[in-house]
Amino acid sequence: xxxxxxxxxxxxxxxxxxxxxxxxxxxxxxxxxxxxxxxxxxxxxxxxxxxxxxxxxxxxxxxxxxxxxxxxxxxxxxxxxxxxxxxxxxxxxxxxxxxxxxxxxxxxxxxxxxxxxxxxxxxxxxxxxxxxxxxxxxxxxxxxxxxxxxxxxxxxxxxxxxxxxxxxxxxxxxxxxxxxxxxxxxxxxxxxxxxxxxxxxxxxxxxxxxxxxxxxxxxxxxxxxxxxxxxxxxxxxxxxxxxxxxxxxxxxxxxxxxxxxxxxxxxxxxxxxxxxxxxxxxxxxxxxxxxxxxxxxxxxxxxxxxxxxxxxxxxxxxxxxxxxxxxxxxxxxxxxx
Amino acid sequence: xxxxxxxxxxxxxxxxxxxxxxxxxxxxxxxxxxxxxxxxxxxxxxxxxxxxxxxxxxxxxxxxxxxxxxxxxxxxxxxxxxxxxxxxxxxxxxxxxxxxxxxxxxxxxxxxxxxxxxxxxxxxxxxxxxxxxxxxxxxxxxxxxxxxxxxxxxxxxxxxxxxxxxxxxxxxxxxxxxxxxxxxxxxxxxxxxxxxxxxxxxxxxxxxxxxxxxxxxxxxxxxxxxxxxxxxxxxxxxxxxxxxxxxxxxxxxxxxxxxxxxxxxxxxxxxxxxxxxxxxxxxxxxxxxxxxx
Numbered sequence: 001x002x003x004x005x006x007x008x009x010x011x012x013x014x015x016x017x018x019x020x021x022x023x024x025x026x027x028x029x030x031x032x033x034x035x036x037x038x039x040x041x042x043x044x045x046x047x048x049x050x051x052x053x054x055x056x057x058x059x060x061x062x063x064x065x066x067x068x069x070x071x072x073x074x075x076x077x078x079x080x081x082x083x084x085x086x087x088x089x090x091x092x093x094x095x096x097x098x099x100x101x102x103x104x105x106x107x108x109x110x111x112x113x114x115x116x117x118x119x120x121x122x123x124x125x126x127x128x129x130x131x132x133x134x135x136x137x138x139x140x141x142x143x144x145x146x147x148x149x150x151x152x153x154x155x156x157x158x159x160x161x162x163x164x165x166x167x168x169x170x171x172x173x174x175x176x177x178x179x180x181x182x183x184x185x186x187x188x189x190x191x192x193x194x195x196x197x198x199x200x201x202x203x204x205x206x207x208x209x210x211x212x213x214x215x216x217x218x219x220x221x222x223x224x225x226x227x228x229x230x231x232x233x234x235x236x237x238x239x240x241x242x243x244x245x246x247x248x249x250x251x252x253x254x255x256x257x258x259x260x261x262x263x264x265x266x267x268x269x270x271x272x273x274x275x276x277x278x279x280x281x282x283x284x285x286x287x288x289x290x291x292x293x294x295x296x297x298x299x300x301x302x303x304x305x306x307x308x309x310x311x312x313x314x315x316x317x318x319x320x321x322x323x324x325x326x327x328x329x330x331x332x333x334x335x336x337x
Numbered sequence: 338x339x340x341x342x343x344x345x346x347x348x349x350x351x352x353x354x355x356x357x358x359x360x361x362x363x364x365x366x367x368x369x370x371x372x373x374x375x376x377x378x379x380x381x382x383x384x385x386x387x388x389x390x391x392x393x394x395x396x397x398x399x400x401x402x403x404x405x406x407x408x409x410x411x412x413x414x415x416x417x418x419x420x421x422x423x424x425x426x427x428x429x430x431x432x433x434x435x436x437x438x439x440x441x442x443x444x445x446x447x448x449x450x451x452x453x454x455x456x457x458x459x460x461x462x463x464x465x466x467x468x469x470x471x472x473x474x475x476x477x478x479x480x481x482x483x484x485x486x487x488x489x490x491x492x493x494x495x496x497x498x499x500x501x502x503x504x505x506x507x508x509x510x511x512x513x514x515x516x517x518x519x520x521x522x523x524x525x526x527x528x529x530x531x532x533x534x535x536x537x538x539x540x541x542x543x544x545x546x547x548x549x550x551x552x553x554x555x556x557x558x559x560x561x562x563x564x565x566x567x568x569x570x571x572x573x574x575x576x577x578x579x580x581x582x583x584x585x586x587x588x589x590x591x592x593x594x595x596x597x598x599x600x601x602x603x604x605x606x607x608x609x610x611x612x613x614x615x616x617x618x619x620x621x622x623x624x625x626x627x628x629x630x
Contacts, residue, residue, distance in 0.1 A: 045455070051533050052456035059447035059503045060462055066500050067469040070480035077479060084483065130374075138365040147375040149620065150382065153608050155562035157580040158601045161587045162385050165594050173384055176401050205378065210623065217624040266473060269564040273584050287475050287565075294479050295569055304479050311476045318471050 077304035084300050095305035105306060107281050108289040111196060115285060116264040118200045119207070124256050126204065127211020132241070134212065135219045145216070149209035160273025163202050164189065189275050192282040199270060199283055211256055218252040219245070251325060258321040262314055286310050389413070389598035396594050412595030421574055422600065425582035429561060432494055432578060436501040436560040437553050444507030444552055449537050451508065452515035470505045474565070482569055496570035497578065501560050507552045514548035515541060551622035554615065561608055579604045
């Protein structure tokens with residue numbers, strides 16, 4: 001970016017006029033300033049800094065105060081026994097040791113992993129398939145896109161209450177339809193063998209639209225010249241998809257896989273509204289476990305330790321995301337240069 | 338595009354995607370796949386609307402009716418006259434609107450300072466703020482509860498408002514947008530002697546509508562739809578948000594499904610209207626924010 005020389009005289013006159021305005025333009029390095037006015041320059045810089053601090057301090061105070069401080073606090077908590085009321089007791093690694101042996105936590109981890117393993121590939125795969133179809137010039141594309149996407153903006157509470165109703169073993173429309181089709185009524189969310197799969201189904205309903213929309217945006221970026229060239233070389237539809245489209249949108253696929261993984265590992269609201277972790281712990285996911293320990297059993301230290309285990313898992317996924325993305329970027333740059 | 342016409346006429350199998358295939362059907366064959374699937378996605382929402390106008394008798398018989406015999410607004414009446422519900426709606430509105438306004442104000446101020454002003458530690462602070470974007474909420478929720486408790490805010494709307502006043506996302510997104518604006522636009526105002534704030538408000542912000550809309554839309558969506566934090570921070574039902582109110586309402590009243598569904602419709606409505614009104618920018622903001630995450 002080219003920078004114009006500072007019109008110091010004009011701006012300085014302006015700052016003299018008001019007595020408080022700075023003549024320095026945004027981001028202008030002081031090296032550009034003509035020599036001979038070091039005092040003025042430093043006064044201006046001080047004023048600039050003061051204004052800047054006034055601008056950023058609300059954001060900085062709130063963001064740092066409510067993230068960095070709690071992260072450290074959480075770590076300290078995870079080494080303590082704390083009931084949110086009485087003073088806590090330092091217990092060292094006991095919380096983590098207890099977690100490792102807690103069958104409830106083990107089940108929560110298994111449930112979360114099963115949920116993630118089912119939800120992520122299905123939502124991304126279905127999203128890709130739908131986006132590929134919707135990327136064609138067919139009529140009503142806008143309507144389809146809206147219909148697939150609208151569930152995404154519906155809160156987990158509404159999703160939860162709505163599907164609790166639809167899937168209610170006694171009053172639900174789902175069993176009513178099954179009855180009409182001659183299928184015996186199902187337990188759905190109240191059946192330990194089905195509940196987790198039903199939850200996956202509900203999140204597919206609400207989360208696939210996100211993948212569709214992101215993929216549709218990505219498909220716009222596939223260079224038409226590349227497609228034209230391949231087509232001139234006689235590539236068929238399948239070849240175009242395999243060798244042009246999919247490689248071009250590969251970074252988006254990686255992004256979506258990891259993004260969906262991160263959100264799947266953090267699922268909570270829907271579980272709280274529908275099953276409260278039941279039946280028989282069949283849908284207790286990690287975040288539900290954390291919430292239950294900290295705010296129902298008042299074992300905040302124990303909950304904090306579980307939260308740190310989850311954060312570590314998310315960190316691994318996040319680092320994976322960064323690594324794959326930068327590798328993809330290098331690969332793409334290498335391919336185009 | 339026109340150059341390819343001859344080509345695709347020669348090779349029917351490689352017709353460009355933007356030209357409809359000729360088929361025996363009067364419409365694209367893809368509709369045979371898409372229409373049922375889209376219907377499947379729409380059915381729960383249609384059912385939400387239908388069941389909210391059913392009578393309790395229709396809902397409670399077995400098998401339940403799949404179509405209402407008439408429009409019965411008893412569910413809506415029950416929900417709207419239920420002392421809690423209008424209050425919850427107001428609470429949600431207060432929290433969400435405050436969050437939107439505050440994110441725009443603090444996000445713009447912070448983002449502008451990070452984009453255009455030089456001060457000691459700005460780089461370190463920006464990196465720190467960026468880093469907080471990857472901190473999962475679950476890690477901070479227990480200490481945040483303890484912070485709010487010490488501030489005496491638990492069980493008040495303050496506990497919901499304070500943590501949502503500004504997000505790292507708002508600061509970062511606005512900073513990126515401001516960086517993309519040409520500096521020359523601000524220079525005229527500088528030369529006229531405008532203060533930083535004046536330049537920000539009268540030059541930069543009017544040019545930043547897409548970014549401001551993105552921040553507003555996403556802030557509204559996340560605060561309006563949030564359940565986890567209100568569940569932790571609020572115990573007394575006069576301070577409930579809609580989401581929290583609905584979650585408990587369902588627990589207590591699931592024999593009155595029509596009322597629960599009426600509550601759902603009312604809860605969904607503001608977000609749905611915002612979505613339908615600003616669909617393009619809504620979808621753009623979801624994709625761009627997602628891709629930037």
